[in-house]
Amino acid sequence: MTNETNYILATDHLAKKFGKQEVLHDVSLKIAPGDIYGFLGVNGAGKSTTMKLLLGLLQPDAGNIEIFGQALNTNRNEILKQIGALIEEPSFYPNLTGAENLNLIKNLLELPAKNVDKVLKIVSLENAKDKLVQNYSLGMKQRLAIAMALIKFPKLLILDEPTNGLDPEGMHQMRELIKSLPTKYGITVLISSHLLSEMSQMAHTVGIIKDGNLIYQGSMDSLTGKQKYFLKTDNKVIAKQIVAKYTGTDILESQSHVLTFNLGDPQLTASIIKALVNAGVSVYSLYGKKKSLEDVFLDLTGSADR
Numbered sequence: 001m002t003n004e005t006n007y008i009l010a011t012d013h014l015a016k017k018f019g020k021q022e023v024l025h026d027v028s029l030k031i032a033p034g035d036i037y038g039f040l041g042v043n044g045a046g047k048s049t050t051m052k053l054l055l056g057l058l059q060p061d062a063g064n065i066e067i068f069g070q071a072l073n074t075n076r077n078e079i080l081k082q083i084g085a086l087i088e089e090p091s092f093y094p095n096l097t098g099a100e101n102l103n104l105i106k107n108l109l110e111l112p113a114k115n116v117d118k119v120l121k122i123v124s125l126e127n128a129k130d131k132l133v134q135n136y137s138l139g140m141k142q143r144l145a146i147a148m149a150l151i152k153f154p155k156l157l158i159l160d161e162p163t164n165g166l167d168p169e170g171m172h173q174m175r176e177l178i179k180s181l182p183t184k185y186g187i188t189v190l191i192s193s194h195l196l197s198e199m200s201q202m203a204h205t206v207g208i209i210k211d212g213n214l215i216y217q218g219s220m221d222s223l224t225g226k227q228k229y230f231l232k233t234d235n236k237v238i239a240k241q242i243v244a245k246y247t248g249t250d251i252l253e254s255q256s257h258v259l260t261f262n263l264g265d266p267q268l269t270a271s272i273i274k275a276l277v278n279a280g281v282s283v284y285s286l287y288g289k290k291k292s293l294e295d296v297f298l299d300l301t302g303s304a305d306r
């Protein structure tokens with residue numbers, strides 16, 4: 001595999017079976033340095049399995065993995081030294097404080113003492129560092145888990161559903177923390193989630209996995225770029241013909257008197273209204289709404305999976 005564009009992580013047609021069950025069929029991720037890459041899919045789509053392959057915790061049946069420009073199967077130890085990860089439930093010593101838990105890892109990895117205070121600050125736990133972890137809220141525990149993954153200041157951070165189970169405030173704090181990592185510390189982030197709206201507030205690039213296949217990979221902006229429009233008229237048949245002229249086949253549905261369609265260029269709405277009026281059609285309303293990721297997922301997969 002050649003890594004022509006200097007991706008920090010690139011996989012090439014990864015496949016993985018568990019017994020007879022083919023869990024991953026064809027997953028080629030491309031992650032650029034400094035990105036927040038959102039890995040989206042419903043429960044069971046294959047996100048955790050992919051992440052375990054990236055960390056060498058599982059072996060692929062087919063395909064290659066290249067991280068930091070090196071093949072994972074031949075440079076595993078060297079690569080893993082520069083990756084921080086939170087994949088399964090984090091494990092802490094509940095009867096120790098946050099700082100004590102971090103100190104244990106710092107000693108194990110032979111890191112400088114100052115790293116503990118630095119990561120406590122990044123995850124906003126400086127004021128709770130001397131509290132026993134058993135008294136931490138779920139959000140604080142998740143942030144401590146991120147601090148553990150960050151303590152070696154890795155080049156790449158891999159997080160499997162870190163917002164799972166958090167309340168809105170906890171989610172907000174986690175989101176702000178993750179958003180700060182590439183810009184402030186030069187850390188690239190790969191984060192998985194089944195929450196599409198959550199991801200749209202954080203990720204610059206998105207990979208969407210469904211039944212073990214990557215069905216979309218690209219910028220978040222181009223994924224949500226087209227607006228969804230709703231047009232209400234007194235003549236749906238003519239309206240549909242006119243709208244089709246401007247949208248091609250991008251008419252999503254037509255229910256009672258309302259047509260729903262995608263339009264890339266908002267300026268075209270003026271032309272559509274003019275054409276409708278010229279054809280004697282009464283326009284009751286035409287308005288656009290930026291597509292949510294849920295809409296996008298529906299467009300891509302034809303199902304309302306989230």
Ligand SMILES: Nc1ncnc2c1ncn2[C@@H]1O[C@H](COP(=O)(O)OP(=O)(O)OP(=O)(O)O)[C@@H](O)[C@H]1O
Pocket residue numbers: 018023041042043044045046047048049050161194
């Ligand atoms: N060790 C294993 N042995 C057998 N089957 C497994 C194993 N790990 C995962 N699977 C199966 O592989 C499929 C994909 O699981 P995976 O955990 O990768 O999905 P996911 O997208 O991360 O979903 P979730 O968010 O629920 O973890 C599921 O059908 C799961 O039951």
